[in-house]
Amino acid sequence: MAPSSLNELSQAVLPDALGAAEPIIRISGLEKTYAGGFHALKSVDLSIRRGEIFALLGPNGAGKTTLISVVCGLVNPSAGEVRVDGFDNVRDYRQARSLIGLVPQELTNEAFETVWNTVSFSRGLFGKPPNPAHIERILKSLTLWDKRDNRLITLSGGMKRRVLIAKALSHEPRILFLDEPTAGVDVELRREMWEVVRQLRDSGVTIILTTHYIEEAEEMADRIGVINGGRIVLVEEKAALMRKLGSKQLTLHLQVPLDAVPASLAGYDLQLAADGSELIYSYDGAEEGSGITALLGDLDAAGIAFKDLHTRQSSLEDIFVDLVKERP
């Protein structure tokens, strides 16, 4: 019986994608200047590890899509080099491109083709012999099997995006580029797509996604890259990034509102909010001592009582906004 989950699918797809230390994509000194003079990529160096989910963040026009397009062969580089599993993506384009699947941002499909035919076409286009069993596994894993004879024009937006993923997986790639995979889809479907991406990663496919949704990167990525103005301004493990750059806040809901922070507490980074009914303490989450114990003791000594408290860590969005603001 044909396996139906992406995990099972992957056993046939990716026998050796995990475990090797060499980056699966190595980008060196990549430059792109368009004919109109727009300098879209400026000396980009980036390595993508095997089997990871790498999220590329950046504001509009930062160079995300251009970077993906150069790696996938849609745009000619002006200078620099891209190696995909050791193959130069210009000189050894056959080997390099056969390893990559691309899911574009726009829902671009041949409207009058059926799901089965368009996915089979993609496999042939990437130089692979017909394999109906593999196409069946992909369609089942993406819950498209029941729609296999439907024309693409009759499908919903979410289904069309699944078809694009199925097309990208049809030739058994080891790397999957997802350009804004959940742009314009509702929350429920977005979570479904995240699950699909996770299953793909678990199966050993290396995933590179660009996104506007910070929560998407926060939810899924192993590493985060930030691109701004055509330059990679940061590449970091997501957890380390949030640990390193994330500040924490303790909010105390006071029993009696204060007019001002008492002088005895001047040594702490405190702010009053909500008309004096909330006292906010900011501290560095990465440091050994947070100072919370001492603060609570001093509050007690000052006769300030509170009825509730909670802590909050900076989100990736806060970090991202700070980065882009600081490094225009």
Place this chain on the structure above:
Amino acid sequence: MNLYPVRAIYAAEMARTRRTLLQSIVSPVISTSLYFVVFGAAIGSRISEIDGVSYGAFIVPGLIMLMLLTQSVSNASFGIFFPKFSGSIYELLSAPISHIEIVIGYVGAAATKSIVLGLIILATAGLFVPLEIAHPLWMLTFLVLTAVTFSLLGFIIGIWADGFDKLQLVPLLVITPLTFLGGSFYSIDMLPPVWQTLTLFNPVVYLVSGFRWSFYGISDVSLMASVAMILVFLALCLAVIAWMFRTGYRLRP
């Protein structure tokens, strides 16, 4: 060369033809039949034989050539333009496929459609006028060479065009007038001397003349001139396509 991508493109293009059978096959056959009715039967009955061939039979090669040129250009240009228009060209450009394989897939499918159409029109013509083909191998050679060459031209137009208006521009403003003025419906001997000279600058004259020779053994220009002209045009189209792929013209910025 990897044949799987060529086969995939070819099969997808041929499937598109099957989906649009009315537009692809039936429509050109009907319009050609109308030409036979108007030029062959209505006007032809008042025109004496040309070089010993009845007027109705004389125009058959020209009519097939007219359809062959316009359909080759139209099929091939639409084939590559539509993925550009819809955005699905990303898949073609990111696939591990050589430029030659892309051209063989698209141009091969467009030329196949045109050749089939040409043969259907030939059979249709047989219903209206008695046909004879003096040199069938040459007839097939001209049919295939012309279909391939003008499919290559269509492929160029499809890459060049950035809108549907430009897609129609060359077939309407260049191909059709040149074909009408290229001896499809007359022998250039029937023209005044000055026009005869000017007509020799029209490349379609050589195609129609050679094709007509393969039917009736009569021609306006020599057979070798016709063959040379189509080979030059073929080489020119191949050179332009090679340049387009090398530079990424309107495909890969």
